[in-house]
Structure formats: C-alpha cells, structure tokens
Amino acid sequence: MNKADYSLMYVTDERITEDALFFDTLQSSLKGGVTIVQLREKLLDTRDFYNRALKTKEICDYYNVPLIINDRIDIALSINAHGVHIGQQDLPPAITRKILGSDKIIGWSVSNEEQALKANSLEIDYIGLSPVFSTATKTENLEKPLGISGLSRIKSISNKPIICIGGIDHSNTEVLIENGAEGIAVVSAISTSEQPQKATEKFKKILCRIGTNK
Numbered sequence: 287m288n289k290a291d292y293s294l295m296y297v298t299d300e301r302i303t304e305d306a307l308f309f310d311t312l313q314s315s316l317k318g319g320v321t322i323v324q325l326r327e328k329l330l331d332t333r334d335f336y337n338r339a340l341k342t343k344e345i346c347d348y349y350n351v352p353l354i355i356n357d358r359i360d361i362a363l364s365i366n367a368h369g370v371h372i373g374q375q376d377l378p379p380a381i382t383r384k385i386l387g388s389d390k391i392i393g394w395s396v397s398n399e400e401q402a403l404k405a406n407s408l409e410i411d412y413i414g415l416s417p418v419f420s421t422a423t424k425t426e427n428l429e430k431p432l433g434i435s436g437l438s439r440i441k442s443i444s445n446k447p448i449i450c451i452g453g454i455d456h457s458n459t460e461v462l463i464e465n466g467a468e469g470i471a472v473v474s475a476i477s478t479s480e481q482p483q484k485a486t487e488k489f490k491k492i493l494c495r496i497g498t499n500k
C-alpha cells in the first residue's frame with residue numbers, strides 16, 4: 287500500500303547553500319503543490335544537516351506534505367521524518383526497514399533490471415529509477431540514462447511504484463507517466479527556475495491532465 291502520494295517529489299538542491307534561499311524555494315514548491323519532499327544534502331556536516339532537516343520538517347508539516355531524508359537514517363529518525371531515500375551504496379534496505387519499522391517510507395535507487403528484480407522482494411515502498419534522462423545535477427555514481435525504453439523494461443518486471451528521476455522537466459513528464467511511472471522526482475526544473483512556485487504548478491497541471499495526481 288502506498289504510504290504517500292509520490293506523483294510530484296521535490297528533491298532539494300544541495301547547491302543552494304544559503305538558508306534563506308533554500309527555505310524560500312522549498313516553500314514555493316510546497317505552495318505550488320509538490321506531494322512529497324526529499325531532503326538531499328551531500329555537503330553539510332551532521333549538525334547543519336540536522337538543523338536544516340528540523341526546519342524543513344516544520345515547514346513540510348505546515349503544508350501537510352511528507353518529508354523523506356536522503357541517505358541519513360539517523361537524521362530521519364531524529365526529526366521523525368516520514369522516511370528515507372537510500373541508494374545502492376547506503377545501508378541495505380532490509381536493515382533500513384529493521385531500523386525504521388514498518389510505518390516509514392523507504393525509497394531505493396535502482397538503475398537496471400537486476401536491481402529492479404531484487405527490489406521486488408524487498409520491503410521498500412518505491413523505487414527511484416535513475417537517471418531516466420541526462421542531468422547535470424548529479425555526476426557521481428550515475429549510470430547511462432535509461433530513457434523511455436529503459437523505463438518500459440523496468441516497468442514490465444517491477445512490482446513496485448516507480449518514481450523517475452534525472453533530467454525531468456515539463457516537456458518530458460507526460461511520456462514518463464504514460465509509460466508507467468507513478469511519479470517524478472525533480473531537482474533543477476524547480477530549484478533553478480526563476481519562479482519555483484509557477485514551475486511546480488506547471489508540473490501539477492500536466493500530472494492532473496494525465497490523471498496521476500490525486
């Protein structure tokens with residue numbers, strides 16, 4: 287059972303290091319209607335990550351939108367986040383489930399068929415399929431873009447909701463949903479927009495039109 291609406295995930299941009307701008311952009315995405323937020327911080331030390339997570343949780347709670355934390359199970363637990371997003375190099379999903387219990391959301395990054403098949407028997411809530419298109423936002427540990435054909439291949443063998451990430455913008459959202467994605471996860475198309483709220487609203491419109499948005 288889905289623990290959240292995964293249709294439009296805003297993944298925060300670690301390149302926004304200034305707090306004021308970070309929280310402004312977050313609020314705009316929430317006002318625009320993102321359905322879930324993932325706090326992804328690779329550059330902050332633990333205390334700064336924790337402080338940012340605390341405030342992010344407060345803001346997401348105000349908008350009644352679930353918050354998940356990238357990589358850091360300890361930080362997710364310490365702020366009572368809704369869950370985590372973990373990658374292939376993080377703690378194994380089964381261990382993560384043991385630590386977090388059954389109620390929390392666990393998303394797991396998947397880049398190929400082998401990982402997708404493995405995901406089928408794991409207690410995870412969604413797979414984060416990446417990268418679907420080429421992106422400049424993430425450079426480390428990034429496989430070749432899967433494209434629509436890759437999404438279709440994974441969709442045909444997966445029993446988990448698929449959230450696509452990597453290079454997603456307004457022009458390629460529809461084709462992902464049409465080919466089986468449950469949702470999209472977006473960094474730069476929201477965070478680098480001059481008007482993040484409008485950019486989010488435009489995603490919502492597309493999702494509503496094709497019927498994935500509740």
Ligand code: TZP
Binds near residue numbers: 297422454
């Ligand atoms: N994981 C796979 S691609 C990616 C992450 C975090 C970055 C996606 O960023 P953008 O700007 O939406 O392409």
Ligand code: MG
Binds near residue numbers: 356357373374375376
């Ligand atoms: Mg990770």
